[in-house]
Amino acid sequence: MLDRRSFLSTGTLGVLASAFAPRIAFARAATNRRFVFVIQRGAADGLGTIGAVGDPAFAGVRGDLAADFATGTKLDGMFALHPAMTASAGLYKQGQALFAHAIASPYRDRSHFDGQNVLETGGVSAYQVRDGWLNRLLGVLPAEEARAIAVAATVPMALRGRREVASYAPSNLPDASDDLLQRVTMLYDGDRQLHALWSEAMATRQLTSDLGQDGGRNAAATGALAARLLKPDNGARIAMIETGGWDTHTGQRGRLAAQLKGLDVMVASLQAGLGPLWADTMVLVATEFGRTVAVNGTGGTDHGTGTAAMLFGGAVKGGRVVSDWPSLAPAALYEARDLKPTMQLDAFIGGAVSSHFGIEPARAMAALFPASAKTAAVEGLVQV
Amino acid sequence: MSASSIALNRFGLGARPGDGVSGDPAKWVLAQCERFEARPAAIASAPSTSSVSATLATYFAQQRMIRAEFGPRRPKPAPSAAAPMTAPSAFMPMTGPGAPTPMTAPAMSAMMAPPAMPGPAGDKPGEAARRAARQLAGKQSRDDYGGAVAARTIAALTSDAPFVERLVHFWANHFAVSTDKLEVTGLAGPMEFEAIRPHVLGNFADMLNAVERHPAMLLYLDQAVSVGPDSPFAARRPRRRTGLNENLAREIMELHTLGVRSGYTQADVTEFARAMTGWTVAGIGRGPGARMQDDSRQDDARPGAFVFLSEVHQPGDRIVMGKRYPAAGEEQAQAVLADLAVHPATATHIATKLARHFAGDTPPPAMVKRLQAAFLESGGDLPIVYRALVASPEAWVTQPVKFKSPWEWYVSTQRALGTTIVQPGVTVGMMNQLGQPVWKPGQPVGYDDIAAAWAGPDAILRRVEAAERFAARAGPVDARALAPTLFPASVSPATTQAIARADSPAQGLALLLVAPESMRR
Incomplete structure (x- = not known):
């Protein structure tokens, strides 16, 4: 990591600065806002992150997995936060963390890769939309704000599209390999078959890099790295971080705790790294779909539907859980197994992003989620 | 793809530095039949x-x-x-x-x-x-x-x-x-x-005959242990568990000649298997031929040689697909094999597989018909079939028709780099890693010859990783100059640009080796 950091300080930031320099020279940013999208690849268990402890069915159906919430932070009369997320609990108390529950993208099947494609493209079904909503967001921002970087080995789907974006990966592979992978991504961009295969290969590669690994040190380093990429005036305004390891089919209790610890540490190190800029920052955490309500035979949960999404940052109007709770009673479950989604993730993201950047909500929805354009964005998520 | 690029890549195994197609590409392809060495030094x-x-x-x-x-x-x-x-x-x-x-x-x-x-x-x-x-x-x-x-x-x-x-x-x-x-x-x-x-x-029947008599095949598909139930050998060992093994007979009909569901029945398989009893291997395995050396009864049979043991052969006439084959020892199965080799279903089967290999995963029916006719009319004369193949316009469509198998990709990259010597362990390991160990498809049907078998995300990632290693070890190669040699008049602007923008010659070379042009043919 040391080598990478020193390379970064002398190399990457310089490259970034010069890449953005022509626009920067005389520009005055419309806003000072920063936005980070943290994708949880592998279907993070929303119910295991924010427990519905006030739901009479919760303790029974969740068994062991419910036990952790005894020591978690009470968020309100219904919900408690997983005890591993101590920094997040602190942000919640300060009104800088907001959770949305029983939320889902338009995708209703249970394939990771298709689900992630929908989450990232902003379409309603997989492989229908060719670019990512985060790339399209660049198109509706003032030019001086339209700078994004992927803190990832390759440019993830959400950032792919017409607008150029940078990328930088905290990887253990030699730099040259990362670079080659990125170049192969570009090389295959116009080749439908190879592009699809390559995207999936890269997604799988990400799934194998667990957030909980290494006692969260990786996660902290990634958060710090993202902050360094976002902090300079001439740096990126939008960053995307990929996290894997959420696919907890077995032994979820320990694994999810480690994952959530990693996520918590990452958010904390982003906050620490951004310093005063945290006041102008919004971090969105979202996953492709949730997991089954019931625990399976191996102490884990299987692919489900409704889940939770999170917003962190000084700009967030937090300290609350936004949810039209559908209940965990057997009759209330989606397809008799999953948390029923009662909020559209598209509308939630559209609302958060449009308020954050001061874009008219309908315009943001049309650009980011054209298929859901008629859906009203969820308003009031951000301090204006 | 230009016709030259098709000749080099779809019909050939990829160009080497300095290779080029001279004259008419189709003639250039067929002329290779005159140059082929059956037994080169390696x-x-x-x-x-x-x-x-x-x-x-x-x-x-x-x-x-x-x-x-x-x-x-x-x-x-x-x-x-x-x-x-x-x-x-x-x-x-x-x-x-x-x-x-x-x-x-x-x-x-x-x-x-x-x-x-x-x-x-x-x-x-x-x-x-x-x-x-x-x-x-x-x-x-x-x-x-x-x-x-x-x-x-x-x-x-x-x-x-x-x-x-x-x-x-x-x-x-x-x-x-x-x-x-x-x-x-x-x-x-x-x-x-x-x-x-x-x-x-040569002739398909001769290849078929040579393969079915080879110890690898006789041992792999258990022919070497097949014993005629009424043979003298079985009669002398009433308590030993010996008997008919249909494995090779079935696969000859299903895979090597007629093709699956082409009209033969289980009874035909059994009859053919009975005819084949006695075809075995000297000195190897656990079949009746294995002990011959110890017994010193057949001094002339070197280990691994094909032997016909009449005492293992099921006596009597056989009826396969409606035709009677009189008792004739070794010649009985040979006669069945000779008929299978020129059967119309065999011609269709072979024509379909050849068309799939050169004209795409879904073989064009008109081309299959043409190859089948060439096969039947010539009695399985392979060069005549190959000429019909090369003459088929379906094999010259300009869009790539095949996703390269790992073997095809590996060989084409090494030819591109001018490699002429390889270490056994390295090649074996590389093919295992790329997902197609040589001669190890795991089943007698062989490796699939369709894109779905090879175009997987992990497979592509491995090729990229391998390409980086190849390029790092290659000498100074200018990928910009090499690209048009490998794919004459067929390099896409995206590939040209990716190579030109590479930050080192090795990276440019690696990109060329995994470019879409290198992945398909």
């Missing part, structure tokens, strides 16, 4: 059927000696040829190229020395000897296998007749054996070298 010095068989025969003789001295082994499935040691490991340590050391008699008796001593873990008597023999045979087989893989690769890399080399690979996959058995591990290469290469420009 193949000539590779392990042969007789050298590999001699090693195996020693091993099997030794197993019998241990058995005679210590009695049968504990009842465990798959005794001597346990699977784990026959499977080439993902990254075999590098072994010397080519020539395996023949196992000498003194070496064998040295191996025989420890058996009397009990094994460390309280083994049954003889277990240590069995284990030592097995380990030695396993190592020998892997060495033979590695040597043969290297020979095949070098032949493909250095050939001036890549079209014909491609056809050798095609036929080897058509007549697939799989090195899942100890006996097959070392013999798969020699089968390709001695039964397929000499006939690739």
Whole structure:
């Protein structure tokens, strides 16, 4: 990591600065806002992150997995936060963390890769939309704000599209390999078959890099790295971080705790790294779909539907859980197994992003989620 | 793709530096038939059927000696040829190229020395000897296998007749054996070298005949242990569990000739299997032919040689697909085989597979019809079929029609780099890593010849990783200049740009090796 950091300080930031320099020279940013999208690849268990402890069915159906919430932070009369997320609990108390529950993208099947494609493209079904909503967001921002970087080995789907974006990966592979992978991504961009295969290969590669690994040190380093990429005036305004390891089919209790610890540490190190800029920052955490309500035979949960999404940052109007709770009673479950989604993730993201950047909500929805354009964005998520 | 690029890549195995298509591309492809060497230097010095068989025969003789001295082994499935040691490991340590050391008699008796001593873990008597023999045979087989893989690769890399080399690979996959058995591990290469290469420009019936008589096939599909239920051999051993084995007979009909669901019945398979009884291998395996050397009854039968044992043959006439084949010993099955070789269903089967290999995963019906007609009218004269193939416009469409298999991709990258020598262990390990171990499809149907089998995300990632390694080790190569040599007038602007923007020559080369042009043909 040391080598990478020193390379970064002398190399990457310089490259970034010069890449953005022509626009920067005389520009005055419309806003000072920063936005980070943290994708949880592998279907993070929303119910295991924010427990519905006030739901009479919760303790029974969740068994062991419910036990952790005894020591978690009470968020309100219904919900408690997983005890591993101590920094997040602190942000919640300060009104800088907001959770949305029983939320889902338009995708209703249970394939990771298709689900992630929908989450990232902003379409309603997989492989229908060719670019990512985060790339399209660049198109509706003032030019001086339209700078994004992927803190990832390759440019993830959400950032792919017409607008150029940078990328930088905290990887253990030699730099040259990362670079080659990125170049192969570009090389295959116009080749439908190879592009699809390559995207999936890269997604799988990400799934194998667990957030909980290494006692969260990786996660902290990634958060710090993202902050360094976002902090300079001439740096990126939008960053995307990929996290894997959420696919907890077995032994979820320990694994999810480690994952959530990693996520918590990452958010904390982003906050620490951004310093005063945290006041102008919004971090969105979202996953492709949730997991089954019931625990399976191996102490884990299987692919489900409704889940939770999170917003962190000084700009967030937090300290609350936004949810039209559908209940965990057997009759209330989606397809008799999953948390029923009662909020559209598209509308939630559209609302958060449009308020954050001061874009008219309908315009943001049309650009980011054209298929859901008629859906009203969820308003009031951000301090204006 | 330009016609030249199609000639080099779809019909050939990829261009080498300095290669070029002169004159009419179709004629250029066919002219390679005049240049093909059935036995180039690399193949000539590779392990042969007789050298590999001699090693195996020693091993099997030794197993019998241990058995005679210590009695049968504990009842465990798959005794001597346990699977784990026959499977080439993902990254075999590098072994010397080519020539395996023949196992000498003194070496064998040295191996025989420890058996009397009990094994460390309280083994049954003889277990240590069995284990030592097995380990030695396993190592020998892997060495033979590695040597043969290297020979095949070098032949493909250095050939001036890549079209014909491609056809050798095609036929080897058509007549697939799989090195899942100890006996097959070392013999798969020699089968390709001695039964397929000499006939690739000959008649289909001759290739079929040579393959079905080769020990690799006879052992792989269990023909060597098949015994006629009413044969004198079975009559002398009423209590031994011997009998008919239909495996090879069925696969000849289903895979090698007629094709599945082409009209033959289970009764036809059984009758053909009865006709084939007596076709076996001298000196190797556990079939009735294996002990011949000990018995000294057939001094002329070298280990690994095809032998017909009349005492194992099921007596009587056979009726296969409505035709009566009178009792004629070895010639009976031979007559069935000869008819199968020229059957219309066989022509359709072969025509379909050839069309799929050269014109796309969904073979164009008109082309299949044309090839089938060429096959039938010529009585399976392969060069005539190849001419019909090269003359088919469906094989010259400008869009790539095939996603390269790992073998095709690997060979084309090495030809592009001008590689002419490979180390056995490296090639074996690379093909395992790329997902297509040589001669090890795991089933007699061979490897699939469709994109769905090879175009997977992980497979692509491995090619990218491999390409980076190849490029790092290659000398100074200017990928910008190499690209149009490999794909004349067919390099896309995206590939040209990616190479031009690479931050080093090696990175440019790696990008060229995994560009869309390099992945398909």
